[in-house]
Amino acid sequence: MPPHRPRHPRASPVLVAFGRQLRRLREARGIKQETIAHVARVSGPQVSKIENGKKRASRSFVELVDEYLEAGGALVHLWEDLNKDDQPVPLWFDWPGIEADATMLVSWEPMLVTGLAQTPAYAASILQGNQEAIDARIERQRIITGEGRAVPPDIVLLIDEQALHRRVGTAETMREQLDHLAEVSSLPNITVQVVLASGEHDGNMGAFVVATMEDRSEVAYVETAIRSITTDDPADLAILARTLVALRSRALTEDMSRDLMRKVAKEKWT
Structure with a gap:
């Protein structure tokens, strides 16, 4: 280390x-x-x-x-x-520092693979070739391995099942992305679970990340159609906590999620 x-x-x-x-x-x-x-x-x-x-x-x-x-x-x-x-x-100005200092991150991203686990090719397709934004996104992924920290953070990535089937870039990009996601899920501090797409749930409203800090306080980063914000308002955190309960009740186990990612990569994107 x-x-x-x-x-x-x-x-x-x-x-x-x-x-x-x-x-x-x-x-x-x-x-x-x-x-x-x-x-x-x-x-x-x-x-x-x-x-x-x-x-x-x-x-x-x-x-x-x-x-x-x-x-x-x-x-x-x-x-x-x-x-x-x-x-x-804007209040979200300080999110990178919060994300980097968190001891735990729980992320939900509907329709897409979350930025912390994107490959360069997948990120390039999402960010339309903006190299500065791509480099910044890949740099953020040092959080996953805990580079520069004594103890890496615990990270839970809840992945929408639709993200496995929604084409971003080429078929090769998708296959590489799902293989990478399966590999990331094997890291000891990372939990990746696929949330089944059937039915309606509050997670359809948008992506968010809940960061737990060293003092056990929580801060959330929420994406909206207009802009992204951070919040530590107890009422907001309570809503997100209920949403996470609903999402995880629809999620496959870690092993089942990994198997599904590899199956889709092989059967749909090869």
Whole structure:
């Protein structure tokens, strides 16, 4: 396993603005980061990341800290203002950092193979030959092997059965993609399950990923017809949790999923 290499994610102005105000309030009362970490039940390094604009604070964190600092709701109001959808810097700006730091990722993608498991040829067809976007997508796949991390994340990829049969690129592209997906499913930290296409379910509404962080908090990345967003709102996470239960109830086992991927690759795309 290669040594851990520290990342230097680009900080979002939204996150920096919130972190700066949090630090001002904390220092004005002479309170240390360790105390905030204890109050909010997170680690000291996480508080540091929030104050430096490298990690987005959850609402529960903000509410606990606002009360402890006797900020009178100032931090909560700031958090709400900065997380409005109409802000010039979108909330999904910090997703790459969240994805890279997560200890678990659960992904659902209707109709297509998820980006984390796409081959270069499959990605090129989806991204219409945009080489910069293709390279960025393939680079993200280092997350799967945990390159640069002491412990690789656990990843669950829920694959729509229709994605196995929906042609993207050439037949050779599809065969290579399904063979690659079957190979990825054999990695010890990866679970790939095919969700049967029959029937209606909430997963038909769109793709999403739920990231579980080191402190067990969750953040979701949701794709919509207009744009993609991140959310850690408990109501949103509850809806996605119910959707995942429904999806996994329709999913084949890992071994059955792998067998189906190889069967379709051989019988349809050869």
